[in-house]
Amino acid sequence: MDLGDRVLVERNGISYEGVLMPSLRADHVVIKLKNGYNIGLRAKEIDIKLIEKGQDIKSKQLDRPLKEKPGLPTVSILSTGGTIASKVDYRTGAVTSQFSASEIISAIPELEEIANYRARVIYQILSENMRSEYWSALARAVAEEIQSGAEGVIITHGTDTMMYTAAALSFMLKTPVPVVLVGSQRSSDRPSSDASMNAICAATVATSDIAEVCVVMHGTTNDDYCAIHRGTRVRKMHTSRRDAFQTINQHPLGRVDYLSRKIETILSYRRRGEVELELKERLEPRCALVKYTPGSSPEIIHYYIDKAYRGIVLEGTGLGHVASDWIEGIARAKQENIPVVVTSQCLRGRICDRVYDTGRDMLQAGAIEGGDMLPEVALVKLMWVLANGPGEVGPLMKTPLAGEIALSTPITV
Amino acid sequence: MDLGDRVLVERNGISYEGVLMPSLRADHVVIKLKNGYNIGLRAKEIDIKLIEKGQDIKSKQLDRPLKEKPGLPTVSILSTGGTIASKVDYRTGAVTSQFSASEIISAIPELEEIANYRARVIYQILSENMRSEYWSALARAVAEEIQSGAEGVIITHGTDTMMYTAAALSFMLKTPVPVVLVGSQRSSDRPSSDASMNAICAATVATSDIAEVCVVMHGTTNDDYCAIHRGTRVRKMHTSRRDAFQTINQHPLGRVDYLSRKIETILSYRRRGEVELELKERLEPRCALVKYTPGSSPEIIHYYIDKAYRGIVLEGTGLGHVASDWIEGIARAKQENIPVVVTSQCLRGRICDRVYDTGRDMLQAGAIEGGDMLPEVALVKLMWVLANGPGEVGPLMKTPLAGEIALSTPITV
Numbered sequence: 001m002d003l004g005d006r007v008l009v010e011r012n013g014i015s016y017e018g019v020l021m022p023s024l025r026a027d028h029v030v031i032k033l034k035n036g037y038n039i040g041l042r043a044k045e046i047d048i049k050l051i052e053k054g055q056d057i058k059s060k061q062l063d064r065p066l067k068e069k070p071g072l073p074t075v076s077i078l079s080t081g082g083t084i085a086s087k088v089d090y091r092t093g094a095v096t097s098q099f100s101a102s103e104i105i106s107a108i109p110e111l112e113e114i115a116n117y118r119a120r121v122i123y124q125i126l127s128e129n130m131r132s133e134y135w136s137a138l139a140r141a142v143a144e145e146i147q148s149g150a151e152g153v154i155i156t157h158g159t160d161t162m163m164y165t166a167a168a169l170s171f172m173l174k175t176p177v178p179v180v181l182v183g184s185q186r187s188s189d190r191p192s193s194d195a196s197m198n199a200i201c202a203a204t205v206a207t208s209d210i211a212e213v214c215v216v217m218h219g220t221t222n223d224d225y226c227a228i229h230r231g232t233r234v235r236k237m238h239t240s241r242r243d244a245f246q247t248i249n250q251h252p253l254g255r256v257d258y259l260s261r262k263i264e265t266i267l268s269y270r271r272r273g274e275v276e277l278e279l280k281e282r283l284e285p286r287c288a289l290v291k292y293t294p295g296s297s298p299e300i301i302h303y304y305i306d307k308a309y310r311g312i313v314l315e316g317t318g319l320g321h322v323a324s325d326w327i328e329g330i331a332r333a334k335q336e337n338i339p340v341v342v343t344s345q346c347l348r349g350r351i352c353d354r355v356y357d358t359g360r361d362m363l364q365a366g367a368i369e370g371g372d373m374l375p376e377v378a379l380v381k382l383m384w385v386l387a388n389g390p391g392e393v394g395p396l397m398k399t400p401l402a403g404e405i406a407l408s409t410p411i412t413v
Numbered sequence: 414m415d416l417g418d419r420v421l422v423e424r425n426g427i428s429y430e431g432v433l434m435p436s437l438r439a440d441h442v443v444i445k446l447k448n449g450y451n452i453g454l455r456a457k458e459i460d461i462k463l464i465e466k467g468q469d470i471k472s473k474q475l476d477r478p479l480k481e482k483p484g485l486p487t488v489s490i491l492s493t494g495g496t497i498a499s500k501v502d503y504r505t506g507a508v509t510s511q512f513s514a515s516e517i518i519s520a521i522p523e524l525e526e527i528a529n530y531r532a533r534v535i536y537q538i539l540s541e542n543m544r545s546e547y548w549s550a551l552a553r554a555v556a557e558e559i560q561s562g563a564e565g566v567i568i569t570h571g572t573d574t575m576m577y578t579a580a581a582l583s584f585m586l587k588t589p590v591p592v593v594l595v596g597s598q599r600s601s602d603r604p605s606s607d608a609s610m611n612a613i614c615a616a617t618v619a620t621s622d623i624a625e626v627c628v629v630m631h632g633t634t635n636d637d638y639c640a641i642h643r644g645t646r647v648r649k650m651h652t653s654r655r656d657a658f659q660t661i662n663q664h665p666l667g668r669v670d671y672l673s674r675k676i677e678t679i680l681s682y683r684r685r686g687e688v689e690l691e692l693k694e695r696l697e698p699r700c701a702l703v704k705y706t707p708g709s710s711p712e713i714i715h716y717y718i719d720k721a722y723r724g725i726v727l728e729g730t731g732l733g734h735v736a737s738d739w740i741e742g743i744a745r746a747k748q749e750n751i752p753v754v755v756t757s758q759c760l761r762g763r764i765c766d767r768v769y770d771t772g773r774d775m776l777q778a779g780a781i782e783g784g785d786m787l788p789e790v791a792l793v794k795l796m797w798v799l800a801n802g803p804g805e806v807g808p809l810m811k812t813p814l815a816g817e818i819a820l821s822t823p824i825t826v
Contacts, residue, residue: 028770040770128734128771131708160731161707221824239732239762241824291704291728293792294574295544303716315704318573319652321541345789349652357441357453358541376758379706411634411654 004054007031010047019054068116075115075152075206076145077104080123080130080138080165082158082183108196114203114261115152120145127158127165127183132383135168136281142169142179143279152178152206154199159183159236159244162215166231167377170213170402171384174278179213180206181231185242194218194242201226201256208263210253211272213402218242219255228254230267232377232404235347248347249372249409284386287311289379291345292322301329305336311382311393313341314367315375320344320351321358327365334366339393341368341382343375350409368394371405417467420444423460432467481529488528488565488619489558490517493536493543493551493578495571495596521609527616527674528565533558540571540578540596545796548581549694555582555592556692565591565619567612572596572649572657575628579644580790583626583815584797587691592626593619594644598655607631607655614639614669621676623666624685626815631655632668641667643680645790645817648760661760662785662822697799700724702792704758705735714742718749724795724806726754727780728788733757733764734771740778747779752806754781754795756788763822781807784818 001007001020009016009031016039018031028040029048104119105111122141123134142153153175157165166181173179182202184195194217202216205228215234219227220243229247238244247253254265286309290300294317304312312333316322320342322330333340342351342362350372353359363369370378378397381404385396400406414420414433422429422444429452431444441453442461517532518524535554536547555566566588570578579594586592595615597608607630615629618641626644633656642660651657660666667678699722703713707730717725725746729735733755735743746753755764755775763785766772776782783791791810794817798809813819 030770039767040773126734126769126771128705128707128730129736131736133708158731160734164707236731236759237761239757239759239764241762244759244762285708288709289704289706291702292541293702293789294541294577295546295698296701299720307712317541318571318649321539321573323542323544344652346649346652346657348650349654349657351652354452356539357443358539360453376706 001048001050002054005050006052006054008049008051009041011041011045016041017051069112072114072116073151073207074149075117075154075203076150077117077119077154077156078122078138078141078145079119079156080127080158081125082127082156104199108199110196110200111203114200115207118150125158127161130158130161130165132168132283132285135165136172136283138165139169139172139279139281142173142175143277146175146177146277150177152208153180154202154206155179155181156199157181157183159185159217162245163234163236163374164376164380166213166215166229166234167380167404168283168384170231170404171381172279172281172283173213174275175213176211176273176275176277178206178208178210178272181213181215182217185218185240185244197223197258198226200261201258204256204261204263209272210263210265211270211274212253214253215245216256217245219252223258225255225257227252228256228263228265230403232381232402233374235374235376247413248374249349250406250413251410280384280388282387283383284310285383287313287379287383287386289313289315289375291315291375292317292326294323296323298323298326298329301326301333301340305329305333305338309338310386311339311341313343313370313375313379313382315343315345317345319349319355319359320353320362320369321356322362324358324361327358327361330362330367331365339368339382339386339397340366341370341378341397343370343373343378345375347374348413368397371398371407372409373405377404414461414463415467418463419465419467421462421464422454424454424458429454430464482525485527485529486564486620487562488530488567488616489563490530490532490567490569491535491551491554491558492532492569493540493571494538495540495569495573517612521612523609523613524616527613528620531563538571540573540575543571543574543578545581545696545698548578549585549696551578552582552585552692552694555586555588556690559588559590559690563590565616565621566593567615567619568592568594569612570594570596572598572630575658576647576649576787577789577793579626579628579642579647580793580817581696581797583644583817584794585692585694585696586626587688588626589624589686589688589690591619591621591623591685594626594628595630598631598653598657610636610671611639613674614671617669617674617676622685623676623678624683624687625666627666628658629669630658632665636671638668638670640665641669641676641678643816645794645815646787648787648789660826661787662762663819663826664823693797693801695800696796697723698796700726700792700796700799702726702728702788704728704788705730705739707736709736711736711739711742714739714746714753718742718746718751722751723799724752724754726756726783726788726792726795728756728758730758732762732768732772733766733775733782734769735775737771737774740771740774743775743780744778752781752795752799752810753779754783754791754810756783756786756791758788760787761826781810784811784820785822786818790817
């Protein structure tokens with residue numbers, strides 16, 4: 001049997017009918033079910049029968065070689081895995097989730113009107129397996145593409161940790177061209193799939209004047225527009241909705257109308273060519289995010305200090321608080337030169353540790369106020385600041401480096 | 414000088430003018446500034462001068478003894494501290510944050526039209542210092558009030574950890590009368606203060622037919638209505654906005670119109686007298702909430718296992734994922750009979766670990782899917798289930814015990 005074949009699988013008396021998919025594990029068979037979900041089954045536990053041969057993926061791939069269209073800009077597509085890859089494949093009839101430029105364009109012909117493409121597979125992973133070394137390598141790949149002439153870069157990415165990757169690239173790259181992360185929340189065999197529209201809007205932004213790292217995803221549950229989120233301000237706020245991504249504590253950078261492909265910007269932004277390409281991809285991975293809950297033991301701070309972590313982000317309550325018995329741990333971290341940055345589990349709004357006693361004690365102990373930074377973004381920023389400096393960590397954490405923090409937060413967001 | 418006096422304080426060449434407030438720490442002086450914020454200053458570092466004598470708080474308190482009005486229901490007010498206490502005080506001219514029933518009613522005369530009150534000060538703490546033992550004692554106090562005839566209970570509480578307390582009381586109490594948590598986001602000397610309206614709406618709910626543990630707070634930034642949130646579904650979603658509290662993954666239980674004091678319910682609810690009072694206030698405090706971030710070390714699970722924790726809630730990415738290298742830790746916890754419950758840092762939407770490989774591996778290792786429970790609520794529930802049972806933890810965590818989890822999540826919330 002080949003990938004793409006329709007098969008019937010039986011295990012423990014239960015039958016599954018679906019399309020044979022590539023598996024990341026040699027001992028597993030993956031089947032895409034009718035409801036659009038993939039299931040993985042241990043090969044040795046199942047009985048598998050062919051129902052119908054699928055399309056020949058390889059010959060299909062060769063059906064439509066990419067034709068260079070003169071006058072269109074060149075965009076690099078870097079793929080890292082995730083639902084968007086498998087969905088695009090599904091539309092083409094190809095069920096491998098490693099895709100080539102011709103495959104994605106076969107699936108979404110509108111893309112051909114927007115740019116010429118070149119593609120590289122960087123990773124083929126579920127995005128929960130991303131880690132800081134991969135962010136650094138991805139930043140290098142983006143820089144290489146720009147150096148070799150890409151006028152825009154699209155990164156396809158699983159949605160689970162897209163916000164972390166977007167934040168990391170935002171700190172690591174000063175880019176003269178757009179760097180757009182895009183993914184999809186629904187696989188393509190569901191009527192509500194978002195991959196096509198997201199990809200088209202991403203290509204539109206990749207060829208625009210917005211030379212920033214941003215995330216382009218559905219702006220509403222309708223297929224009307226995609227939101228353009230600044231890479232340091234975006235968060236996945238729903239497990240499954242198509243409009244799961246939201247800009248927090250700011251307005252989105254802008255939006256792309258799906259039908260007209262017009263971009264409307266809301267915030268000011270860095271324009272194409274405004275800066276030279278600059279890559280600073282080092283990160284200090286030994287940083288921890290600690291979410292405070294009532295009564296939780298302050299020992300956790302000492303644990304990270306003892307384990308030689310270099311920085312800690314606290315996700316406190318309200319304006320940025322932890323219980324009074326945590327203050328001593330913060331003071332010890334300060335003494336051992338380990339910065340402790342305070343953010344809020346409210347996610348929205350600003351830290352202000354000057355209002356109540358606890359906050360003032362935290363500041364006195366050496367805690368650094370995270371302003372209106374998202375906790376996850378503060379973590380990535382701390383990794384970057386510790387590895388790159390220059391200067392003291394505290395003041396740098398409070399200084400906007402890539403739009404991640406502001407002196408005031410609009411009350412209307 | 415006395416509390417309530419207007420003073421000028423100087424420290425390191427900076428002057429602060431404001432009203433002298435009670436301090437929770439003997440070595441600190443607390444001043445309420447014109448902008449509404451309190452600052453605390455170490456007594457030994459400052460120079461303090463009287464500008465103007467304040468009102469005599471004690472005699473003011475005695476001005477208006479509470480008169481019992483026949484025909485009105487009896488509501489108990491239990492205070493635990495937080496901004497709402499200090500605000501009410503400010504409106505009366507009293508600046509102590511310990512308030513009596515007569516003080517709160519002097520400040521908000523509308524309350525007298527709604528009920529007769531009796532009041533107990535349970536704690537006088539900032540809510541970030543709440544912990545599970547305090548939740549248990551508070552539940553006992555609520556039960557005592559109900560047993561001795563309270564027809565409704567109002568708990569004034571700091572907003573920082575109100576959601577945790579509300580969840581804890583929801584699991585610990587089966588109540589035949591309303592139990593309403595209320596707080597305020599802004600102190601009373603700001604034009605935008607929310608304490609009065611929140612208190613009036615809370616009293617309205619406390620005398621209503623809604624015999625559940627709920628949170629009553631501003632529903633919008635206007636003074637039009639308060640939302641009634643079920644205690645297990647509410648979350649503080651902004652550090653400072655008056656409408657910071659939101660029901661997640663459900664519609665709010667209902668709302669109270671401020672002017673008409675009419676209650677409009679949206680969900681079905683438990684009615685007054687429907688159940689007998691039942692108190693099960695034990696909790697297992699050795700439970701941890703661990704927020705996963707990309708590349709974070711799975712050692713943290715082993716740390717909590719080694720420290721003899723009895724339960725772990727993971728705040729994973731997306732549909733409920735952690736990196737593959739965390740699976741082994743989950744399996745070890747399972748082996749050592751330590752339940753691991755999976756929730757999502759998206760906050761909105763449901764866990765589904767059957768879609769992708771990682772999730773399926775997590776389930777195989779013994780992880781328990783947290784459905785559409787908030788991570789913080791899953792933590793409190795796990796503490797309660799471990800201490801009270803009866804039965805297996807896994808199935809109980811997936812069973813709605815106090816409206817905290819549902820088999821389906823409305824797509825419109």
